[in-house]
Amino acid sequence: MKAFTRLDGLVAPLDRSNVDTDAIIPKQFLKSIQRTGFGRYLFDEWRYLDHGEPGMDCAERPRNLDFPLNHPRYWQVSILLARENFGCGSSREHAVWALDEYGFRCIIAPSFADIFFTNCFKSGLLPICLPIDVVDKLFRQVAAKPGYRLRVDLPAQTVTTPGGEAFGFEVDPFRKECLLNGWDDIGLTLCHADDIRAYEARRRQEAPWLFA
Amino acid sequence: MAGKTLFDKLWDAHVVRGDPDGTTLLYIDRHLVHEVTSPQAFEALRLAGRQPWRLNSIVAMPDHNTPTDPGFTTIADPVSRLQVETLDANARALGLRYFPIGDARRGIVHVVGPEQGATLPGMTLVCGDSHTSTHGAFAALAFGIGTSEVEHVLATQCLIQKKAKAMLIQVDGQAGPGVTAKDLVLAIIGKIGTAGGTGYALEFGGAAIRALSMEGRMTVCNMAIEAGARAGMVAVDDTTLDYVRDRPFSPQGVLWEQAVTAWRDLRSDDDATFDRIVTLDAATIKPQVTWGTSPEMVVAVDERVPDPAREPDPVKRAGMEQALRYMGLRPNTPMTEIQLDRVFIGSCTNARIEDLRAAAAVIQGRKVAASLKQALVVPGSGLVKQQAEAEGLDRIFTAAGFEWREPGCSMCLAMNADRLLPGEHCASTSNRNFEGRQGAGGRSHLVSPAMAAAAALAGHFVDVRTF
Numbered sequence: 001m002k003a004f005t006r007l008d009g010l011v012a013p014l015d016r017s018n019v020d021t022d023a024i025i026p027k028q029f030l031k032s033i034q035r036t037g038f039g040r041y042l043f044d045e046w047r048y049l050d051h052g053e054p055g056m057d058c059a060e061r062p063r064n065l066d067f068p069l070n071h072p073r074y075w076q077v078s079i080l081l082a083r084e085n086f087g088c089g090s091s092r093e094h095a096v097w098a099l100d101e102y103g104f105r106c107i108i109a110p111s112f113a114d115i116f117f118t119n120c121f122k123s124g125l126l127p128i129c130l131p132i133d134v135v136d137k138l139f140r141q142v143a144a145k146p147g148y149r150l151r152v153d154l155p156a157q158t159v160t161t162p163g164g165e166a167f168g169f170e171v172d173p174f175r176k177e178c179l180l181n182g183w184d185d186i187g188l189t190l191c192h193a194d195d196i197r198a199y200e201a202r203r204r205q206e207a208p209w210l211f212a
Numbered sequence: 213m214a215g216k217t218l219f220d221k222l223w224d225a226h227v228v229r230g231d232p233d234g235t236t237l238l239y240i241d242r243h244l245v246h247e248v249t250s251p252q253a254f255e256a257l258r259l260a261g262r263q264p265w266r267l268n269s270i271v272a273m274p275d276h277n278t279p280t281d282p283g284f285t286t287i288a289d290p291v292s293r294l295q296v297e298t299l300d301a302n303a304r305a306l307g308l309r310y311f312p313i314g315d316a317r318r319g320i321v322h323v324v325g326p327e328q329g330a331t332l333p334g335m336t337l338v339c340g341d342s343h344t345s346t347h348g349a350f351a352a353l354a355f356g357i358g359t360s361e362v363e364h365v366l367a368t369q370c371l372i373q374k375k376a377k378a379m380l381i382q383v384d385g386q387a388g389p390g391v392t393a394k395d396l397v398l399a400i401i402g403k404i405g406t407a408g409g410t411g412y413a414l415e416f417g418g419a420a421i422r423a424l425s426m427e428g429r430m431t432v433c434n435m436a437i438e439a440g441a442r443a444g445m446v447a448v449d450d451t452t453l454d455y456v457r458d459r460p461f462s463p464q465g466v467l468w469e470q471a472v473t474a475w476r477d478l479r480s481d482d483d484a485t486f487d488r489i490v491t492l493d494a495a496t497i498k499p500q501v502t503w504g505t506s507p508e509m510v511v512a513v514d515e516r517v518p519d520p521a522r523e524p525d526p527v528k529r530a531g532m533e534q535a536l537r538y539m540g541l542r543p544n545t546p547m548t549e550i551q552l553d554r555v556f557i558g559s560c561t562n563a564r565i566e567d568l569r570a571a572a573a574v575i576q577g578r579k580v581a582a583s584l585k586q587a588l589v590v591p592g593s594g595l596v597k598q599q600a601e602a603e604g605l606d607r608i609f610t611a612a613g614f615e616w617r618e619p620g621c622s623m624c625l626a627m628n629a630d631r632l633l634p635g636e637h638c639a640s641t642s643n644r645n646f647e648g649r650q651g652a653g654g655r656s657h658l659v660s661p662a663m664a665a666a667a668a669l670a671g672h673f674v675d676v677r678t679f
Contacts, residue, residue: 054291088407114441186262
């Protein structure tokens with residue numbers, strides 16, 4: 001997994017609540033058996049005016065110029081500013097792969113759906129929860145200032161505005177450690193293989209029907 | 213010391229090891245696998261030179277991409293076909309327990325798991341699919357995971373987790389005639405919101421939940437995720453045991469007796485404490501219909517499309533306005549005036565035998581409205597289909613003008629050929645009314661099977677209680 005430490009990135013706003021993973025990456029792209037190739041179809045139904053299908057050349061497709069990511073001021077973004085309950089709905093990790101491949105490294109919102117939140121860490125994406133009033137303020141600042149950037153410091157757990165105002169955020173210590181080091185969860189878990197075997201041996205006695 | 217919740221009991225029984233900060237290695241008893249969220253996990257496992265930790269914990273089948281045309285022989289879409297063939301190949305290479313296309317037991321993974329007894333009380337059960345919460349109806353801890361976690365479970369039989377908080381949703385009283393499990397859960401989501409359950413495991417209790425069949429409880433738990441909760445669950449009782457007994461994967465003989473003794477304890481202790489309790493009175497709940505693009509955008513069938521002008525919260529108001537634009541609806545329109553283009557009866561929420569019986573009971577002897585372009589019934593599994601045919605339900609549906617299809621996820625998410633066209637309104641027994649969910653530009657209204665059946669006959673929504 002990619003490590004995440006610090007990021008100084010351009011911010012794009014997505015001003016709607018309950019953005020679901022169907023919107024982040026529509027179902028027709030989930031037919032792929034690859035882990036890559038999703039970035040160009042990120043937010044497909046909002047970004048393009050035609051209907052997208054896997055394999056389409058997106059350079060030729062008509063763009064929805066009202067959608068923030070299509071505006072030149074938001075090219076080369078790496079931070080997405082979003083609203084409540086971002087990433088709700090389907091468990092598809094393709095949503096995270098699409099955001100990652102597009103270039104996002106960090107998403108800031110007042111709240112996230114649980115499965116999406118967990119999936120982010122698996123691709124080295126940092127989801128940050130900030131209070132609603134802070135997110136409101138950031139939305140106002142992004143709108144007011146083209147080229148608006150934020151500095152995200154994972155070791156210090158802060159988000160800092162261009163004006164120097166810093167906001168602290170919470171992150172689970174274990175997930176933080178994994179992100180900072182780019183650790184692979186499976187490798188870590190297999191360090192405890194003996195514990196897993198011991199659990200199985202005990203459980204086999206207590207509840208043998210579970211092992212049939 | 214306070215007693216334990218059902219969630220506490222399930223959690224505690226599966227802790228392999230715990231760190232002081234609460235990070236827990238949780239053992240997974242059952243892993244259900246389908247074609248969409250597994251190929252990258254199997255490939256990564258292979259590239260790392262790893263083997264599945266416990267093969268017999270896995271049950272796999274294709275469901276999302278599979279055609280539903282009667283007697284289909286091939287998948288026309290080459291991309292869909294490759295995904296199903298990839299699961300075929302992975303299942304063969306690893307020797308998985310597998311229900312391929314052509315096996316009568318195949319169907320939607322959340323219908324087949326319980327039907328086969330692969331879902332048992334007291335289990336931890338995961339699947340790369342958010343509607344895995346369905347299996348919590350069996351007093352199991354069941355939740356959806358992403359593809360990286362699918363790989364993690366394959367490789368280690370465990371997940372790294374932090375314990376969620378516990379919420380009790382107590383539905384007291386008795387639901388009136390025509391009010392189903394689907395209406396109860398839509399009313400719950402309407403009350404707590406689509407993020408109301410975020411960070412919680414839900415337990416559904418109260419007289420109205422106890423009165424539900426296992427099919428009804430699965431419908432309720434299925435939609436826990438639409439309230440933001442990864443897991444929903446219901447305590448064990450005789451209804452649970454009667455359902456589980458004598459299923460192909462269920463324990464038999466002495467093991468059954470031993471299991472039942474353990475399962476009887478799978479309920480929250482009387483003195484257990486919850487982080488949050490929400491109560492509803494089933495007697496006040498009417499048949500529900502969604503009007504917007506989130507399951508929380510729901511009203512009773514005798515109400516009107518809400519008016520955003522009356523919403524004080526600006527973010528919510530903007531969401532409502534956006535939803536109404538997408539749905540092509542005007543505020544204050546009576547729900548019963550919404551004209552429909554298609555009706556879909558199916559999905560992991562409502563494609564079990566009881567759902568088909570409820571719909572057929574409304575339809576019997578009547579005809580689908582001429583204004584409808586299509587009315588589909590897609591059974592949840594091959595065995596549900598067989599059972600329905602043995603009861604003659606298929607003939608009731610087809611005589612009325614419904615299409616009787618092969619099992620699969622179908623128009624719930626339109627990964628196969630069944631989908632809405634832009635602008636079409638659909639009465640759907642599925643679980644998500646998101647933008648584009650049932651086809652780009654499609655407009656979904658979530659309802660119970662009985663309500664969908666009545667709407668199909670009328671061509672618009674009607675109150676099934678007076679239909």
